[in-house]
Amino acid sequence: METYQIYSLTSAVLFVIGIGGVFMARHFIKKIIATIIMGGGVFLSLVSFAARDALAFADPVPHALVITGIVVAVASAAFALALARRIYQLTGEESFTIDK
Amino acid sequence: MSVLIDIILAILAIYLALQSLLAPRLSQSVFLFFAFGLALALAWIRLGAVDVAITEAAIAAGFLGALFLDALRDFSVSDTEKxxxxxxxxxxxxxxxxxxxxxxxxxxxxxxxxxxxxxxxxxxxIPSGGGLTELAEAMLPASGVEHPVTAVLLNYRAYDTWLEIGVILMGLLAIFAVGGRELYRKPVMAVQDPLLRQVILFFTPVLFLFGAFLLYVGKTGPGGAFQAAVLWGAIGILLHLGGWPVFAVIPRWLRQLLLTAGLGFFLLLGFLFIAGGNALFEYPPAYAGFLILIVETLAAISIAAALTAIFANLNQMKETPNETETTT
Amino acid sequence: MTITELITVILLVVGCFFFLAGTLGVLRFPDLFSRLHALTKADNLGLGFIAAGIALHIASPWSALKIFFIWLFTLLASSTSCYLIAKFQREQHKPQNGKEQE
The missing domain is CATH 1.20.5 (Single alpha-helices involved in coiled-coils or other helix-helix interfaces)
Structure with missing residues (x-):
């Protein structure tokens, strides 16, 4: 088993954990964390594919894509956090409640 | 033997991800998320992606973790009552x-x-394809830098990087729109602790130097604009927490200049290239290294300013509603 | 195995031992202050040993200097944050210091 194969399998598991978290988690912060974990799975799969056909160095294009992606994911998570805190301040709710 | 390390790391990452979603208390899940980011950074080092590892550890674990911790002040106060x-x-x-x-x-x-x-x-x-490794390696001498990832980020795919700076700026604007009414205020209670103030003052030049080092070393090895930007942003965050709110002190035009310098210079450069008969972001090979260094520096300053502003805005969200209650 | 490699291995193993001891302390100690004590003291010592071992392994003075600075800054940051956490705990929960015990 090669190194990259372990991590590409891990990436699939992480992505599914993230999706499960997005559905199951109640609190806003946990939902945001779940989306970040999903993103981590996607980035891990990209980088592990880059490590697959490495010559002198690994394929730099996925690396650059992943760096860009991490920063964008963090920016959107920060926005989501701002929304969550605002909702909490205005309504006092910490999760999406369907009842009533 | 090395496969064993990889398997342990993979299991650790999956376990931490699961636990951070299943942990009963919010603070536990935030700290497990910190640990998950660091485990992922180790996995990236194992895959040979050192740039990605630095970015992950600095932004996704560090900066985002700080934002989550700050959000805990809001949510965890009412934990027991609620x-x-x-x-x-x-x-x-x-x-x-x-x-x-x-x-x-x-x-x-x-x-x-x-x-x-x-x-x-x-x-x-997944089918094994060639990838772009050979192409990236062949074009490296013309790109002006020696590190392939930096070459992709700032030369081959400069368009992506330019738009990414725009995305961070958009995120900041959206947070402005969501947040309070006043953009920057001095924190209500500044930190009075003398030791903390001294340590922050000590770390400011150190972080600045370390960021500049990462920025410069990006030309030849792992490092570059984003990693430097996070370190410089950390200076702003530390100063903000220590009672020197940088963004509340400096004049408005300077704030706006700092925030938009990277995006603006990048765009100006692109238009100049078009005026000179090249494509957008097609650097002339003779000056490529120098131009890339300038672009990286300005981009790092802009991203650092944006990260500081995001943190400052989220940090002062806690105090906003009390003030509106008292005024109305 | 040369003598340098042997010393490197010994330093790394000692560093790992201190990390293990520190982790055990965090998990088993009853209250926050002794946990902080275990975390900062044992772990920084372990980090120092590991840094020394790696610096010996790389054997270039420039890298050794950088590794030394990493260790120094980690010491500074961890001791400051330890102090801040302890101070916060004292101010917030003055009557319930031993509450973590239960």
Whole structure:
């Protein structure tokens, strides 16, 4: 088993954990964390594919894509956090409640 | 032997991800998320992606973790009081529809299991293609830098990087729109602790130097604009927390200049290239290294300013409603 | 195995031992202050040993200097944050210091 194969399998598991978290988690912060974990799975799969056909160095294009992606994911998570805190301040709710 | 390390790391990452979603208390799940980011950074070092590892450890674990910790001030205060309320609510809800919850849960579990199998199979069966390694390596002498990842980020795919700076700026604007009414205020209670102030003052030049080092070393090795930007942003965050709110002190035009310098200079450069008869962001090879260094520096300053502003804005969200209550 | 490699291995193993001891302390000690004590003291010592071992392994003075600075800054940051956490705990929960015990 090669190194990259372990991590590409891990990436699939992480992505599914993230999706499960997005559905199951109640609190806003946990939902945001779940989306970040999903993103981590996607980035891990990209980088592990880059490590697959490495010559002198690994394929730099996925690396650059992943760096860009991490920063964008963090920016959107920060926005989501701002929304969550605002909702909490205005309504006092910490999760999406369907009842009533 | 090395495969063993990889397997342990993979299991650790999966375990931490699961635990950070399943942890009963919010603070636990935030700290487990910190640990998850660091485990992922180690995995990236194992895969040979040192740039990505630095970015992950600095932005995704460090900066985002700091934002989550700051958000905990909001949410965890009411944790104990609210616990009973939510529990009562939950029992009410579950009493109302006791028979329905297991069906969607079963469906969700089955769907997730199926999805896991499909994605495992897709990842396993991915066809081996050449990738762009050879092309990136062949064009490296003309790019002006010696490190392939920096070459991709700032030369081959400069368009992406330019738009990414724009995305961060958009995120900041959206947070402005969501947040309070006043953009920057001095924190209500500044830190009075003398030791903390001294340590922050000590770390400011150190972090600045370290960021500049990362920025410069990006030309030849792992490092570059984003990693430097996070370190410089950390200076702003530390100063903000230590009672020197940088963004509340400096004049408005300077703030706006700092925030837009990277995006603006990048765009100006692109237009100049077009005026000179090249394509957008097609550097003339003779000056490429120098131009890339300038672009990286300005981009790092802009991103650092944006990160500081995001943190400062989220940090002062806590105090905003009290003020509106007292004024109205 | 040369003598340098042997010393490197010994230093790394000692560093790992201190990390293990520190982790055990965090998990088993009863209250926050002794946990902080275990975390900062044992772990920084372990980090120092590991840094020394790696610096010996790389054997270039420039890298050794950088590794030394990493260790120094980690010491500074961890001791400051330890102090801040302890101070916060004292101010917030003055009557319930031993509350973590239960």
């Amino acid at each position: 616990q009973e309320n939510t529990k009562a609510d939950q029992s009410l809800v579950s009493a109302k529809n006791t028979n329905s919850p297991w069906l969607p849960r079963l469906a969700l579990g089955l769907g997730l299991g199926l999805f896991l199998l499909i994605s495992l199979e897709a990842v396993w069966e």
